[in-house]
Structure formats: structure tokens, C-alpha cells
Amino acid sequence: MPELPEADAARRRIADHCLHRTIEGFTIGEVSHVDLPPTDQLDRFIGTQLTRTHRHGKYIFAGSVDGPWMHIHLGMAGSLRVWDDGGDVPDYARLTVNFEGGRRLTFRDPRKFGHVQMVADVDQFVADKGLGPDAMQIGDNAFANVIGGTRGAVKSALLDQGKLAGIGNLWADESLYRTGIMPDAKASDLPAEQIAALHTTVQDVMGTVMDKNADYSQLPRDWLIHNRTDGADCTRCDGTITKMTVGGRTSYHCPAHQT
């Protein structure tokens, strides 16, 4: 379920298990309709090593100081798996990086909405994509300006990757639930204190998910993520979880304590 925290957990798997190993080659899985680098671009990585990783919003980068970078976007259902030769090949494998010593890094993507591409310059890529500041890095003033300056629904603003990058549907709902703001509240009508509280909560929610390595079973039981069902009992008041559509996205909230 890839939003910023899930992307960061994936990035960490590369950082912890795949750096400083010479790339021997690539194995391409089912390629139809999957956006992968052309073979000649992949070939440029052969013989090099990944030495560092980076993440901006939901975009993962892996590369080296003087070599090419690859960027990975997990789309709706993508994930990264690290394994060793001799183990089971992950299902839905689209692209596997083969390192020396048998280490394998597989991009798997059941729904094929993700992509992997080679990028020359990370900062340039982020600029070209028009991404806003990373949601974990954005400061108080910038957050207040970008959210408070939006005339539309606050949730739509949170999800706008051009305003700030990394928040997706699940953690937008979670953050609004915990801050007590209705998803369809007009952002520019929110008092400054509430926007400040939302900023704190967004970073707290996603920081917690990262701390738990995006393992949802380790998240507190009173989080909305465990109760995203129409009609469920609210864990924060005596209200009832209700489903609505905001900005074309399914939104779960509690109308009793979110206003």
C-alpha cells in the first residue's frame, strides 16, 4: 500500500541490503504494459554499484554519485523484495536486479501501475514532475501557506503531490481523523491552529508508520486504518465511521468528531 511511509520502507530495504554490490545484470518479468527502462539504459548499470538511496514523496531513487540513478514508483500495488538466489522468485516480478553473490532485488507489481525509469539527476526529476516539498520535510509556514491557500477540500490539498509530496488516500484519512477535521472542509476556512495541528498529525502519522516499517499490524489499535469500514464504531468518540467521496477518492471519516 504505497504512500510515503511504504515507499520509505522499500527504500530502506535497498539501503540495508543492496548497496555496494556489483550489478551483474537484470531479469525482466512480464513486461507487457509495465513501464521499465529500455535495455540499453539498464545495461548502463551493469558493472556499477548502488551506493545511495533517496526518496521524495512516493518516489524512490537508487544510484551512485557518478553513475546513473533509477527511480521507482510503486503505483497502486507495487513493492520491492530482497532475496537471494536459490530462494523463491517473487510473484508478479517485473524487474529483478541481479547483484554479485546472488543477492536479488525485485520490483513486483500485480496491478502494473508502477514504473521504473533511469534518471540522470534527482533534483531535476523532482522539478520536472512538479512535486512539492516532501511531506516529512515541509515546514510549518510552507504547510500553512500551501494548505491554507487552497480554496477546495482540505483532503484534496493533502493529496495534491504538487503542493506537498507523499500523502496518499489512507494517511490523508488517518490524519484528518486524528485531527478532527472533515475531509471536505474548505481548507482556506480552517483556523491557523487547526492547520498547524494537521501538519503535526500528518508527520506524526507517517513517522509512526515508518517507525513500524509500514507493518500495519503494529500500528495502534485505535487508528482508522484498522476500521476503514462503513458503519464501524469510531475509536475516538461514540460516532460511526462513514464513507463519502471527496475529490473523487473514497474517504472514511467520523462525522461526530470531524468537523
Added chain:
DNA sequence: TGATATGTTTTACT
């Protein structure tokens, strides 16, 4: 069987 889905992009309209 049909509805729904965690993301992004494009197009069209207000």
C-alpha cells in the same frame, strides 16, 4: 458477477 481499490495523468468543463 460486479463493485471497488492504496496512484497518476490527461482531458474537459466551470
Added chain:
DNA sequence: CAGTAAAACATATC
């Protein structure tokens, strides 16, 4: 320009 809405992408799951 800011915002809304819908569709498309390809497939798995409930």
C-alpha cells in the same frame, strides 16, 4: 490560473 470531475491505465480481491 484554481478547482472539479471523469476516465483511463491492468489486475486482484471481496
